[in-house]
Amino acid sequence: MSATKETCAVASLCVYNVPEVFDQDEDGQVEVLDAEPPADLHQAVRTAARACPTRSIHIETP
Numbered sequence: 001m002s003a004t005k006e007t008c009a010v011a012s013l014c015v016y017n018v019p020e021v022f023d024q025d026e027d028g029q030v031e032v033l034d035a036e037p038p039a040d041l042h043q044a045v046r047t048a049a050r051a052c053p054t055r056s057i058h059i060e061t062p
């Protein structure tokens with residue numbers, strides 16, 4: 001899983017919803033804390049990716 005800072009609109013939705021995985025840098029843009037989160041967070045990360053208004057969260061499925 002990855003996130004694109006360049007398109008992140010600093011809405012903070014992902015940080016609010018899954019703080020174990022997403023944080024914000026000093027400019028307020030998304031920072032991935034855990035690119036390979038544990039299975040119990042997968043659903044929350046998928047939901048965050050769908051909710052991201054700029055489609056900046058990318059999930060790679062094997």
Ligand code: SF4
Pocket residue numbers: 003007008009010011012013014015029030051052053054055056057
């Ligand atoms: S939800 Fe999307 S636009 Fe909002 S902070 Fe996260 S990556 Fe950025």
